[in-house]
Amino acid sequence: MKYAIIIPDGAADEPLEELGGRTPIEAAATPNMDRVAREGRQGTARTVPEGFESGSDVATMCLLGYDPKVYHTGRAPLEAAAQQIPLSKTDWVFRCNLVTVVDGIMKDHSAGGITDGEAQKLINELARGVDAPGFEFYTGVSYRNLLVYRGEQDFDVTTKPPHEIPDEPIAKHVPRGKGSELLNRIMDRSAELYRHHDINAVRADTGHNPATQVWLWGQGHAPALPTFKERFGVAPGCMITGVDLLRGLAALLGWENLSVDGMTSFHDTNYAGQGQATADALDRYDIVFSHIEAPDEASHQADFKTKVEAIEAIDEHIVGPVLAKLRTFPEWRILVMPDHPTNIRTRKHGYAPTPFAMAGTRVRGVVAKPYSERNAAASDVKIDRGHELMEYFLRGGNL
Numbered sequence: 001m002k003y004a005i006i007i008p009d010g011a012a013d014e015p016l017e018e019l020g021g022r023t024p025i026e027a028a029a030t031p032n033m034d035r036v037a038r039e040g041r042q043g044t045a046r047t048v049p050e051g052f053e054s055g056s057d058v059a060t061m062c063l064l065g066y067d068p069k070v071y072h073t074g075r076a077p078l079e080a081a082a083q084q085i086p087l088s089k090t091d092w093v094f095r096c097n098l099v100t101v102v103d104g105i106m107k108d109h110s111a112g113g114i115t116d117g118e119a120q121k122l123i124n125e126l127a128r129g130v131d132a133p134g135f136e137f138y139t140g141v142s143y144r145n146l147l148v149y150r151g152e153q154d155f156d157v158t159t160k161p162p163h164e165i166p167d168e169p170i171a172k173h174v175p176r177g178k179g180s181e182l183l184n185r186i187m188d189r190s191a192e193l194y195r196h197h198d199i200n201a202v203r204a205d206t207g208h209n210p211a212t213q214v215w216l217w218g219q220g221h222a223p224a225l226p227t228f229k230e231r232f233g234v235a236p237g238c239m240i241t242g243v244d245l246l247r248g249l250a251a252l253l254g255w256e257n258l259s260v261d262g263m264t265s266f267h268d269t270n271y272a273g274q275g276q277a278t279a280d281a282l283d284r285y286d287i288v289f290s291h292i293e294a295p296d297e298a299s300h301q302a303d304f305k306t307k308v309e310a311i312e313a314i315d316e317h318i319v320g321p322v323l324a325k326l327r328t329f330p331e332w333r334i335l336v337m338p339d340h341p342t343n344i345r346t347r348k349h350g351y352a353p354t355p356f357a358m359a360g361t362r363v364r365g366v367v368a369k370p371y372s373e374r375n376a377a378a379s380d381v382k383i384d385r386g387h388e389l390m391e392y393f394l395r396g397g398n399l
């Protein structure tokens with residue numbers, strides 16, 4: 001049996017006036033996702049359990065079949081796994097975003113999607129310019145950097161994801177609790193160092209959001225996950241994604257991470273390359289997980305046009321070729337679903353159950369309708385504990 005899982009991150013949304021009362025998925029031309037939904041079945045799964053913040057770390061872990069209540073220790077530790085940063089049990093990892101804050105307001109959680117090279121220079125400058133014993137900085141992809149702490153201080157802090165506080169005053173959301181002074185000192189120091197930085201002067205001149213400071217959040221210790229093979233008996237598996245978080249999860253699951261030239265987390269990504277790589281990987285792996293970040297980033301920018309285009313590109317260049325490839329195998333199944341909704345209206349991740357579509361061997365059709373939030377919600381298949389969806393998928397829609 002060959003399994004393909006395709007995740008258009010944050011694609012689910014609400015009906016939008018700008019789209020004539022349709023959601024971006026409804027507005028987008030998605031013949032291939034519709035084919036999956038018509039031939040197979042749709043339903044919804046709650047991928048963010050009660051009490052959790054809606055984030056890709058929680059939601060993706062859940063849809064991979066791992067209950068976040070049991071396994072989730074924070075977002076940053078998953079990204080540390082992607083970067084193969086060694087962690088002892090007592091080490092802490094924090095996400096260290098480069099962000100744009102203007103007049104005390106969080107304007108952009110991504111500092112205009114800053115380049116890797118610029119991010120590297122700014123992070124290195126902070127590492128040299130701050131007095132913070134026990135802390136080590138690691139640069140990642142674009143604005144997504146990490147800070148590891150290997151010192152004596154224990155933390156019990158509340159932090160806030162910067163993409164969850166767009167246009168809000170940061171003073172309300174800075175780290176609080178035991179150990180937070182250390183974190184706030186690093187954030188404040190970055191603001192001083194970056195204020196008149198050359199990189200920001202150039203970014204401002206070229207109309208890009210400057211990186212005005214770092215923002216610390218997503219902290220945790222290293223998690224302990226059973227591999228996907230141990231948990232579900234399906235192997236070998238691989239992951240194709242442009243973001244470190246998903247690469248980290250894959251590494252912890254015992255999957256290989258495949259790279260694709262030109263794959264990014266934005267709409268400039270190489271969709272066709274990723275589709276080809278996903279289809280090709282099915283020759284070598286029994287389960288292939290392909291994740292595309294672009295719809296989520298477009299939602300955070302409230303850019304509904306790009307969101308619709310991203311969904312269409314995923315349908316045409318990834319779902320289409322993967323479906324065609326799967327049909328060359330005697331037994332196969334496909335699952336298409338976002339990890340969580342990201343709403344254009346709020347520019348934030350949502351909490352509504354996520355619509356999924358699955359098709360393939362022994363998946364009996366139920367409602368032959370195109371893929372959409374509304375059609376999925378109208379189906380009888382409602383998986384309240386989202387981590388049970390993987391089992392459901394692997395068994396062909398029978399629990």
Ligand SMILES: [Zn+2]
Pocket residue numbers: 009010055056057059296339340
């Ligand atoms: Zn996500």
